[in-house]
Amino acid sequence: MSRPTGLEVRSLTVTYGSGPKAVTPLHDLDLDVPRGQFLCVLGPSGQGKSTLLRCLAGLLAPTAGTITALGEPVTGPSATRGMVFQQDAIPGWLRVADNVALGPRNRRLPESQWRPRVDHFVEAVGLRGRERAWPRELSGGMRKRVAVAAVFANDPDILLMDEPFASLDHLTRQGLHRTLLTLWQETGKTIVFVTHDVDEALALADRVVVIAGGGVRADAVVPFPRPRTDDLRMDATANALRTNLLHHLGV
Amino acid sequence: MRTTPSLRIAAILWGAAGFAGLWALWELAAFGVANDAVLPGPRVVLWQFERHAGGDRGLEFLGVEHSSYGINLAWTVGTAGLGWLIGSALGVAAGLGAARRQWLRDVTEPVLFVFGAVPVLVVAPLLLVWLGAGPVGKLTLVTFYCFVVVAVVAQSAALNLPPAVEEYAATLGLDAAARFRAVVLPAALPAIVAVLRLALATGISLQAGAELLGPRVGMGRLISLRAQQGNVGEVLSLSITLGLVAVLLDTAVRAAVAPALRWQG
Numbered sequence: 001m002s003r004p005t006g007l008e009v010r011s012l013t014v015t016y017g018s019g020p021k022a023v024t025p026l027h028d029l030d031l032d033v034p035r036g037q038f039l040c041v042l043g044p045s046g047q048g049k050s051t052l053l054r055c056l057a058g059l060l061a062p063t064a065g066t067i068t069a070l071g072e073p074v075t076g077p078s079a080t081r082g083m084v085f086q087q088d089a090i091p092g093w094l095r096v097a098d099n100v101a102l103g104p105r106n107r108r109l110p111e112s113q114w115r116p117r118v119d120h121f122v123e124a125v126g127l128r129g130r131e132r133a134w135p136r137e138l139s140g141g142m143r144k145r146v147a148v149a150a151v152f153a154n155d156p157d158i159l160l161m162d163e164p165f166a167s168l169d170h171l172t173r174q175g176l177h178r179t180l181l182t183l184w185q186e187t188g189k190t191i192v193f194v195t196h197d198v199d200e201a202l203a204l205a206d207r208v209v210v211i212a213g214g215g216v217r218a219d220a221v222v223p224f225p226r227p228r229t230d231d232l233r234m235d236a237t238a239n240a241l242r243t244n245l246l247h248h249l250g251v
Numbered sequence: 252m253r254t255t256p257s258l259r260i261a262a263i264l265w266g267a268a269g270f271a272g273l274w275a276l277w278e279l280a281a282f283g284v285a286n287d288a289v290l291p292g293p294r295v296v297l298w299q300f301e302r303h304a305g306g307d308r309g310l311e312f313l314g315v316e317h318s319s320y321g322i323n324l325a326w327t328v329g330t331a332g333l334g335w336l337i338g339s340a341l342g343v344a345a346g347l348g349a350a351r352r353q354w355l356r357d358v359t360e361p362v363l364f365v366f367g368a369v370p371v372l373v374v375a376p377l378l379l380v381w382l383g384a385g386p387v388g389k390l391t392l393v394t395f396y397c398f399v400v401v402a403v404v405a406q407s408a409a410l411n412l413p414p415a416v417e418e419y420a421a422t423l424g425l426d427a428a429a430r431f432r433a434v435v436l437p438a439a440l441p442a443i444v445a446v447l448r449l450a451l452a453t454g455i456s457l458q459a460g461a462e463l464l465g466p467r468v469g470m471g472r473l474i475s476l477r478a479q480q481g482n483v484g485e486v487l488s489l490s491i492t493l494g495l496v497a498v499l500l501d502t503a504v505r506a507a508v509a510p511a512l513r514w515q516g
Contacts, residue, residue: 079422
């Protein structure tokens with residue numbers, strides 16, 4: 001039996017500008033993301049990956065088409081769809097623990113409801129002992145950990161991640177992959193993860209879609225068991241899948 | 252970066268050395284000029300302060316209501332402070348409001364653009380002639396100045412917030428009011444505090460400057476009379492006292508907002 005749908009995208013079109021200078025990164029795009037799936041979205045630069053994610057988050061209204069999240073139409077941002085951004089977006093004026101509590105505290109949820117979650121996710125991302133640190137006192141990787149903890153602590157149903165680890169070095173990125181996968185397996189959230197790195201997609205995803213030319217150019221299941229290690233680079237099936245995805249990326 | 256106690260002591264000692272150096276240069280210059288009517292030394296200025304800070308009946312014969320430093324300081328700083336409070340409060344509200352609401356920005360931007368570009372010293376005589384040299388004219392001048400500079404900076408500080416930060420807060424479920432409270436206001440605060448400090452210092456200068464035009468009270472009036480008498484030592488004593496009070500007020504503002512700006516390091 002198939003899993004219930006977390007996200008449904010139908011005939012999504014986004015056009016920036018008008019007239020001869022109009023640009024349409026997404027045209028008539030359809031996509032279903034089952035609940036609990038870890039989907040990676042690959043694509044060349046400027047082909048609409050981030051545009052798709054912003055539409056899913058409700059930060060950008062599509063020119064045409066519909067998006068539903070857990071059966072509800074997406075009309076704007078919501079706590080049910082958390083997002084981790086590529087650039088540093090955590091407020092610099094909040095200490096680590098306050099940053100992780102930013103969502104639930106300002107949504108005026110009872111502290112008894114969110115405090116244990118905040119403590120748990122601070123611990124889970126490896127920031128125990130740094131709760132009172134300011135973001136400026138943290139490395140780039142640690143700031144990403146704060147953002148990941150903050151989104152999980154807000155308990156959304158769907159996580160949208162826009163190349164969140166792109167600016168980090170390989171080792172830091174691998175550490176964050178492990179953390180993210182642990183949290184995903186623990187919570188069972190639906191994750192849509194945008195990246196331009198095929199290896200990152202193969203390391204993380206249940207499924208990979210390639211977006212180019214306005215629509216979904218390839219859609220592939222990633223069949224490898226977890227935990228996936230660097231040995232995946234030696235695996236013939238994985239290499240065939242990598243080659244296929246790179247082909248669709250135009251590499 | 253935290254400063255250790257030894258670094259703090261070193262900073263205080265360097266600051267004290269700067270003051271001592273300035274004092275020595277002033278003494279040296281006064282010794283070279285050798286004319287108290289042109290450049291009195293620091294000891295002459297101190298002597299004038301000791302002699303006249305409590306009051307000078309002679310000035311009261313010249314139409315000054317109260318000649319003591321205290322009452323005139325309270326008048327000058329009190330009027331400027333009131334104008335600063337009103338103008339800054341209105342400026343913060345208008346600037347942040349304009350940053351959040353396009354229609355309000357459309358209304359305020361031309362006004363702020365025009366008056367923000369005109370040096371307030373150009374507008375000052377016009378306002379004083381129009382409203383008179385009494386307390387209302389001066390209060391209006393300081394209020395108007397503080398409103399314009401604070402509104403311009405508050406608006407620009409709120410607009411300069413990286414969009415991703417507010418979008419991130421929106422995807423955490425914060426509504427517009429919560430985003431304003433938790434994101435926009437703290438992000439704009441450092442720039443707002445900086446302009447509030449500038450507005451306070453300039454507001455006191457404007458008030459004292461406007462008092463040169465001839466009211467019966469205020470530090471500007473005392474400075475004007477002493478200048479007419481050729482008492483440069485007393486002019487310096489009054490000016491330095493006013494400057495020191497402005498520095499004290501600035502220190503108080505900095506101390507009051509320090510906890511909210513601790514994140515900047």
